[in-house]
Every structure is written in C-alpha cells, then in structure tokens.
Amino acid sequence: MKIDFIKVFLRTFLLQIFWNYRKMQNIGRFLIVLPILKQLYKDRPDYYKRALIRNLDTFNSNPVMASYSIGAMIKQEEKIAQTEQPKLLSEEKEWRVISGSTANAAASLGDRLFWATLKPFSLLLLIILLYVAQVYVLKEITTIQGKIFIAIVAIIFSLLAYNIPALWIRHKGLKDSYNGTEEDFYGLIKLNWNRIIFMLKRVGQVLTFGIFIYGVYIAFSGESLSADLITKSALLVSFLILSVWSKRLNIPNAYLYIVATIIFSAAALIS
Amino acid sequence: MFELVIACLVLALLEMDTTYLGQFLFSRPACTGAIMGFICGDFFIGLQLGIFTELLFIDFAPIGGVVPPSGAICSGIAVMLAAYFGMPAHISFFIGLLASLAFTRVEKRLRKYRSVILPRIEKYLVNGLLFEADPNQEIQTNQLQTNAGEENQTPIMLSPIKLIMQSFFMEYLVVFFFVLVITALLGPVFFHFKDFIPPTLDVAFSFSYFLVPWIGLSMLFISFSTKQESK
Numbered sequence: 001m002k003i004d005f006i007k008v009f010l011r012t013f014l015l016q017i018f019w020n021y022r023k024m025q026n027i028g029r030f031l032i033v034l035p036i037l038k039q040l041y042k043d044r045p046d047y048y049k050r051a052l053i054r055n056l057d058t059f060n061s062n063p064v065m066a067s068y069s070i071g072a073m074i075k076q077e078e079k080i081a082q083t084e085q086p087k088l089l090s091e092e093k094e095w096r097v098i099s100g101s102t103a104n105a106a107a108s109l110g111d112r113l114f115w116a117t118l119k120p121f122s123l124l125l126l127i128i129l130l131y132v133a134q135v136y137v138l139k140e141i142t143t144i145q146g147k148i149f150i151a152i153v154a155i156i157f158s159l160l161a162y163n164i165p166a167l168w169i170r171h172k173g174l175k176d177s178y179n180g181t182e183e184d185f186y187g188l189i190k191l192n193w194n195r196i197i198f199m200l201k202r203v204g205q206v207l208t209f210g211i212f213i214y215g216v217y218i219a220f221s222g223e224s225l226s227a228d229l230i231t232k233s234a235l236l237v238s239f240l241i242l243s244v245w246s247k248r249l250n251i252p253n254a255y256l257y258i259v260a261t262i263i264f265s266a267a268a269l270i271s
Numbered sequence: 272m273f274e275l276v277i278a279c280l281v282l283a284l285l286e287m288d289t290t291y292l293g294q295f296l297f298s299r300p301a302c303t304g305a306i307m308g309f310i311c312g313d314f315f316i317g318l319q320l321g322i323f324t325e326l327l328f329i330d331f332a333p334i335g336g337v338v339p340p341s342g343a344i345c346s347g348i349a350v351m352l353a354a355y356f357g358m359p360a361h362i363s364f365f366i367g368l369l370a371s372l373a374f375t376r377v378e379k380r381l382r383k384y385r386s387v388i389l390p391r392i393e394k395y396l397v398n399g400l401l402f403e404a405d406p407n408q409e410i411q412t413n414q415l416q417t418n419a420g421e422e423n424q425t426p427i428m429l430s431p432i433k434l435i436m437q438s439f440f441m442e443y444l445v446v447f448f449f450v451l452v453i454t455a456l457l458g459p460v461f462f463h464f465k466d467f468i469p470p471t472l473d474v475a476f477s478f479s480y481f482l483v484p485w486i487g488l489s490m491l492f493i494s495f496s497t498k499q500e501s502k
Contacts, residue, residue: 013292014292016290016294017291017292017438018392018434019290019291019385020382020385020386021336021383021385021386022389024336027389027392027393027396027434031431031435034400034431038404045401048404049401052396052397052400052401056396060335060336064294111332111334115333116332116494117495119296119299120329120494120495121495122296123299123301123322123325123326123491126301126322127322130318135318137315138322138484138488148314148315151314151315151318152305155302155305155318158301158302159295159296159297159302162296163296166294201495201496201497202495202497204495205492205495205497208491208495212488212492215488216485232478232481235478235482236482236485239482239486240485240489243486243489247330247490252328253327253329253486253487253490254340256486257327257368257479257482257483257486258368258369260479261475261476261479264476264478264479267475268471268472268474268475269469269471269472
C-alpha cells in the first residue's frame with residue numbers, strides 16, 4: 001500500500017489535541033493514523049474494529065519525535081492487515097511492543113534535543129541578533145530605540161532556527177521509521193543524536209557566556225562607581241549564586257524571583 | 272475594552288500552540304510578547320517582557336505529564352497590563368508570572384476533565400467510525416470500558432472533526448476568559464489605585480525585575496551543561 005506521508009505528516013500536528021492524564025496522546029495518535037486504518041481495513045470490518053480499539057491505547061512521546069514511533073506502527077499495521085486469524089494476536093502484541101519502545105525512546109531523545117537544547121539555543125540566537133543590531137533588550141526598557149524591523153527579522157530567524165530542524169525531523173521520522181527495522185531501531189539510530197545534542201550544547205554554552213559578559217558590559221557601561229552600583233552588583237552576584245544553588249535543589253528560578261520580589265518589597269515597606 | 276478583547280482573543284490563539292495545535296513556538300514568550308506588544312502598541316515592552324519570561328522559565332519543560340506555567344500567558348498578560356493600563360513593566364511582569372502559575376491549575380483541571388470523559392469519547396468515536404464504514408452493522412455500545420454504572424444506551428456517535436473542533440474550542444474559550452478576567456480585573460484596579468503605591472515598593476519591584484535576565488542567562492548557561500551528555 002502506498003502511504004501518503006504528507007497527509008500523515010500534516011496530521012502529526014494534532015498529536016496533543018486531546019491530551020489527558022488517562023492515556024495522554026492516545027486520541028491524537030488515533031487521529032493521525034485513522035486515514036491509514038480506513039484504507040488498510042476497508043475490506044475487513046472485524047480487523048478494522050480491533051485496529052480502532054488498539055490505536056486508542058495509551059501513547060506518550062515528544063510531539064516532534066513521535067513520528068519515529070508512528071511510522072513504525074503504520075508499518076506494523078500493514079503487517080497485521082495481511083495476517084490471517086491464527087497469527088493475529090502475536091502481530092498485535094508486536095505492535096504494542098513497537099509502540100511502547102519507540103515512543104519512549106523518541107520521547108527521551110526529543111525532550112533532550114528540542115525542549116532542553118534547541119529551544120533555548122534559538123532564544124540565545126534571538127538575543128545575540130538583537131544585540132548585534134544594538135537592540136539591548138536585557139537593559140532597562142527606556143534605553144531601547146526603534147529598529148522594529150530588525151527585531152521582527154530576528155524573531156523570525158529564531159523561529160526558523162527551531163522549526164526547520166523540527167519539521168525536517170518530523171517528516172524524516174515518519175519515513176525512516178516506516179522503512180526501518182528492529183536492527184536500526186526503526187530509524188532512530190540513523191542519526192547520532194547524542195553528538196548533535198553535545199555539539200549544540202557546547203556552542204550554546206560558549207555563546208551564553210559571551211552574551212552574559214557583553215550584556216553586563218552594556219548594562220553597566222557609563223555608570224560611575226557609586227554606592228548604588230556596588231550594592232546592585234553585590235546583590236546581583238548573590239542572586240546568581242542563589243540561582244545556581246536553587247537549580248541544584250530543583251527549585252525553578254521563577255520561585256526565586258517571586259521570593260526576591262517579596263523580600264525586597266517587605267524591606268522597602270519596612271524602611 | 273474592545274481592543275482588550277481582541278488582544279485576549281489573539282493571546283488565547285497563541286496559547287493553543289503551546290500544547291494543543293502545532294508547537295511551532297509561536298507561543299514561546301519572546302514571540303508572544305512581541306506579537307502582543309505590536310497589537311497593544313508597544314512592541315519593545317512586549318519583546319523585553321517576552322524575553323525575560325522565556326529566560327526565567329528556561330528550567331520549566333513539558334516533559335512527561337508535567338504542566339509547566341504558560342510563558343505565553345505570563346508575557347501576554349504582562350504586556351496587556353503595561354500597554355493598556357499604564358502598569359510599569361516590572362509590576363506587570365510579576366502579575367503575569369502569578370497568573371501563569373494560577374493557569375497551571377486550570378490546565379491541570381482541564382486535563383483531568385478530559386481523562387474523565389475519555390472512555391465515553393473513545394466509545395462514541397469508534398461507534399461513529401464503525402457506522403461510517405458499514406451503516407447496516409449493529410453497533411455495540413459496550414466495546415470499550417465505560418464509567419461504572421453507565422448502562423447501554425442507543426449508540427452515540429462522534430466524528431473526528433467534531434471532536435477536534437470541540438476540544439480546541441473548549442480549551443480556547445477557557446484560556447480566553449482566563450486572560451480576559453485577569454486583565455480586566457487587575458488593570459482598572461491598578462489604574463485607580465496607582466497613586467497609593469509607595470515609591471519604595473516600585474523600587475523593590477524594579478530591582479527584582481533587573482535581576483531576571485542575569486538569573487535567566489546563568490540558568491541558560493547551566494542548561495547547556497554537557498556533563499551528562501556523551502559524544
């Protein structure tokens with residue numbers, strides 16, 4: 001059967017449409033594969049019913065990398081459609097094994113690559129582009145001048161920096177896993193993901209350090225040495241240390257900011 | 272008020288990108304903040320609030336079943352409060368952050384609600400599809416697990432398109448009313464009582480706001496740590 005990968009690819013954007021705690025992305029996955037199921041089982045109503053119910057099983061993966069699981073499951077559905085009754089149960093069992101293992105592996109890789117690396121990396125690119133265009137967005141707002149066009153271009157660039165690889169992998173994942181086998185883990189080990197993540201993180205670290213130093217220089221340049229500046233700098237350093245410490249304790253920085261605001265406000269009101 | 276409603280409609284649409292439709296990162300705070308700033312008439316305030324939000328939220332990730340606070344809602348509410356009600360960015364940012372934390376509870380309730388109705392949705396979906404495949408076949412209402420005590424009834428059917436539309440609009444309306452209520456309530460309150468805010472309090476908020484990008488950048492540096500990554 002000829003699979004319309006573009007149709008499946010477009011439907012992958014529905015993966016999280018009915019996210020729930022009970023079976024997570026099951027309805028999304030169901031909607032993605034539904035046209036394939038209709039095509040595969042049009043002459044076998046008893047198999048069709050089983051396939052519909054089977055595809056409502058629990059599913060949870062990274063929304064981009066889930067393609068690596070969906071392609072492999074479509075391939076297995078094709079196999080099930082051609083299987084006769086005696087072997088049906090074992091092929092269905094195999095489908096569940098493929099679904100579980102590929103979804104978990106794809107989720108782990110996707111969360112590390114997209115949420116923990118590429119998304120922050122594209123934010124970093126945005127800040128760098130804005131600084132190159134002299135839009136010092138980390139400084140007090142009153143100092144920002146015009147240059148809306150440049151800022152819009154920078155935002156579009158950062159969105160592309162994330163979306164081009166994400167869309168490519170979404171599409172590639174479908175094809176690779178459909179054509180893949182157990183030996184290449186349904187296409188999941190065709191790319192050296194660890195190396196990609198490692199390289200991006202290393203470059204990200206260097207760029208973040210650079211923008212931090214340049215940002216501090218821009219923020220404090222022109223200020224003369226005063227008690228106010230020393231106090232500001234000392235508090236900044238203290239909070240940087242606190243933020244690293246809170247990260248070790250798995251306390252998100254948003255809470256550190258809330259606590260800092262409350263403490264400063266209380267101190268301001270008391271004084 | 273009309274402008275505020277339009278802005279809230281746009282913000283709710285952007286928020287849909289976070290989880291339900293697409294994940295193209297239009298809902299990333301830097302992008303949402305800039306778009307909302309553009310709509311509300313102050314692009315750069317929006318851009319800065321967006322970038323600050325994203326930096327502060329760098330250690331929140333939607334991994335597994337975790338529902339992180341919505342950066343889109345934080346930056347969107349902050350921009351609307353700043354642009355429409357003259358609230359200083361350092362105060363509106365704080366309120367936006369609290370609102371996004373509150374919205375996490377709303378989002379969790381929505382997901383729980385979907386879990387409760389899931390068995391019925393599954394049953395109606397399968398019924399509809401089986402009927403579509405062969406209208407003459409007998410549709411069983413008890414093919415899937417249903418809630419305890421639910422009796423077999425006349426088969427109810429649900430088409431996939433209807434399910435997508437219903438699910439999308441339910442979430443959309445919840446987000447829309449949430450951001451509208453928060454902004455429409457807190458904005459005028461601030462506008463009428465701003466003269467009563469002690470200047471020292473303003474300085475305190477301003478200073479904690481000044482810390483945000485630097486704390487965020489240090490977190491960004493740590494998040495790029497390669498200690499646990501192998502080549």
